[in-house]
Amino acid sequence: MKLQFNLSDYPLWTALVTPFDAENQIDFSALTTLVRDQEQAQNGILLLGSTGEGLALTQPEQQKIVEFVCQLAPCVPLMVAVGGSNLEQQIQWMQFCNTQPIDALLLGSPIYAKPGKVGLAHWFNSLLNESNVPCMLYNVPGRSAVAIAPELLGELANHPNLWALKEASGNIATFEAFRQAAPNVAIYSGDDSLMPYFAQAGATGLVSVAANAWPQQTAEFVRRSLSGTSPNLFTTWSKAANSLFAVANPIPVKVLMHLQGKLTSPNLRPPLTHLELTHTDALTRANETILSWN
Secondary structure, three states: OOOOOOHHHOOEEEEOOOOEOOOOOEOHHHHHHHHHHHHHHOOEEEEOOOOOOHHHOOHHHHHHHHHHHHHHOOOOOEEEEEOOOOHHHHHHHHHHHOOOOOOEEEEEOOOOOOOOHHHHHHHHHHHHHHOOOOEEEEEOHHHHOOOOOHHHHHHHOOOOOEEEEEEOOOOHHHHHHHHHHOOOOEEEEOOHHHHHHHHHOOOOEEEEOHHHOOHHHHHHHHHHHHHOOOHHHHHHHHHHHHHHHOOOOOHHHHHHHHHHOOOOOOOOOOOOOHHHOOOOHHHHHHHHHHHOOO
C-alpha cells in the first residue's frame, strides 16, 4: 500500500542527480543507493529537475527513472519535475505521472519562450488543473528566462492543487514579495547558500543540490536554519555550498559525488560535461569541512 505523507513534515527536498555509467547510460544500481541515502536522512526526493538533467533525457528514460524509483517504494515522499516549453507534451507527461505513486509535482516556467503574465497564467493553470497531487511552482529566471511575478502567485494561490513555490531567483526582496502576495503558499529556498536568510524571512524549507553529496549534514543544517540556531555555521556552509556552483549545476556536485565514491562516473549529458571543472581542490576542502560536522 502506498504510504501517505504530510508534505509539510519534509523541510528538505533533494533535487536528485541522475547517475550515468561509463557509457553514459542511466546507472540504476547507483540510483538505488542514492535513493536509499536520502531515505535514511529522511529527505524528500525530487526527480528529473535541472539537477537531475531531466531535459537531457529521452522521455522513455524519464519514465524508466520514475517507474524504477517508485518501485523502490522509499519511505519518504517523491516529487517529479515537469518542464519544457510544449504545453501539450507536459500535460501528457503529467498524465503519465498521475499513473504513478508519486506525492507531488514541480512545475517549472516554460523555457525559452518567455511568455508574459497571461501566457504564464494559462501555462500554470493548465498544469495545475491536470495534476492529481499537490504542486510546487518553480521560479528560476536564470534558467527559464522569465520570472514568476508575485502578483501571479497571488492569483494562483487559491488553486486547490497549488501547495508551494521553489524560489530560486537569489533575491531576498523577491522572496518577501512572494510571502506577502501568497501568505498561505509554502515557500522553499531554491538556493542552498541562502537558506539561513530565507529561513529568517519565513521559508518552509529548502530544495537542495548539496544534499546529494551531504544528505545528513544538509538535513541538520536546514533544521538549524529553521530553528535559528548555530548561526556560526552559516558562513562555513555558504562557502562549501558555493563550491558546488563554480560551473553550471550539476557538474560540481556530480564530480564531488564521484570523488566520494557515490557515483561510478562523473558523466553528464551533453552539452554539460565534467571537463568544465578543471580544479577540484575547493570541492575537496568543502567536503572535508562539511563531513567534519558533529
